[in-house]
Amino acid sequence: MLIQLINATFRQAGNQSYPPINFTLNAGEHWAIMGPSGAGKSLLLDVLAGRTTLQSGQLLHPVGPLKAMVELVARDYSFDWRIASAAQFYQQRYNAQTVDTAPTVREVLQGQVRPTGTIDPASAPVPPPAYTDEWLAEVAAQLNITYLLDRRLTSLSNGETRRTLLARSLLKRPRILLLDNPFVGLDTDSRAQLHAIVGRVAQSGVSLVLVVDERDVPRCITNRLVLSGSVGQGKQVLEQGTEGMEASPATGPLLRALRPSPQATFTYAVRMRKVTIRYGEKTVLNGIDWTVRRGEKWALLGANGSGKSTLLSLITADNPQAYANDFDLFDRKRGTGESIWSIKAKIGFVSPELHLYFPRQTKVYDVVASGLFDTMGLFRKPTPEQRTQIDDQLRQLGLDHLRDKPLSALSVGQQRWVLLARALIKNPPLLVLDEPTQGLDATQTAQFRQLVEQLCQVNPDQTLIYVTHYTDELPASISNTLHLDGGRIVA
Structure with a gap:
């Protein structure tokens, strides 16, 4: 057993509570977390990563401390304020003169990003590289991002960004990798490429837990956890195997008639x-x-x-x-x-x-x-x-x-x-x-x-x-x- 939740309850910001959950991840297993929006899927990943505390129940991880064993793949650039501010600064300005100073993928992965707007590099020294060149090269090759290492962060496509964030997590050598909707926003070819990469990661001995849509479930998935929603909406369901699930019935109100727009005057x-x-x-x-x-x-x-x-x-x-x-x-x-x-x-x-x-x-x-x-x-x-x-x-x-x-x-x-x-x-x-x-x-x-x-x-x-x-x-x-x-x- 790598990690286990026993009668665990947790609460989202805004005081929404979720039903108790029992969940065990064993070595060699790969789980898909599924369910409707608002069911607590992403929050469950935060619980497993130790980022959200339980209201009640237990989180057991007998193999080792969570920080050394579990890695939640970043959803965006918020893991580092310098990278987040640089990404927002350069993405929101369509300015060719400033793009050349954006951080490179190598600098992001090695933790060597200077604050946005740094004019004199001597005023903001960076630490030594976080990883050896050999280990970085191995992970980059596994995720097919070797050609990106010296590219600017702001030049990456959505698929390239996803693989870069995944590389950042794999560099830490985790035993458990948590991914939150990794295929969202990717084109057909990028999804196929990421599916192949996820399969290789699973074969390497890393256990995967993914929040994922039914149409994007990787072939390596061995188990499913279907979340039903907040307290009062039902219980969580554990499913073994990879058979499809029926779509949940509509729970929201029917969309009512809409007001017509004012007459458009343009041709x-x-x-x-x-x-x-x-x-x-x-x-x-x-x-x-x-x-x-x-x-x-x-x-x-x-x-x-x-x-x-x-x-x-x-x-x-x-x-x-x-x-x-x-x-x-x-x-x-x-x-x-x-x-x-x-x-x-x-x-x-x-x-x-x-x-x-x-x-x-x-x-x-x-x-x-x-x-x-x-x-x-x-x-x-x-x-x-x-x-x-x-x-x-x-x-x-x-x-x-x-x-x-x-x-x-x-x-x-x-x-x-x-x-x-x-x-x-x-x-x-x-x-x-x-x-x-x-x-x-x-x-x-x-x-x-x-x-x-x-x-x-x-x-x-x-x-x-x-x-x-x-x-x-x-x-x-x-x-x-x-x-x-x-x-x-x-x-």
């Missing part, structure tokens, strides 16, 4: 003419010609690193290179005196980056309300009419009971659902949904797809740009596709 939401974006010697977008007419529904597809996010940053007025390119937004040529806020007022937007950087202590009510003002938080008082609009939105999406809780007290799926409510709150004529179902469970994904269909039925002029790596999630209303590969349009 073209987007008209791009030979748009090209370069950062130094790297061309991210190459000669893009794209027209999105009012009322059209588009799927934007492509592998990680194909240029989708950069393309969206032009539409959402977040990329300063917009002024060096020829394109129109809402029938007006970009750079002819329009304000960023007048553009954002017409767009409802959600993305993995918005989720990553949205302030975690913001209350759910304020998060949804902030969508009326396109701000990362609520900085003005809503009018009585706006308060009614916010209340209706919370009720429609089944969030009213969470209105006073901070984002940090919610599960990842619940947080994403709140940000979707924020994107929809002002009934925008253009919806830009970048991987909107990332982190949602099967029920929430089906509800969201139903919601998008309702929007398109109620608002014939609703314009939609939808990004996903799972084409089976695309709403039926999608009738146009733009496929990028290496910054070029291929279909």
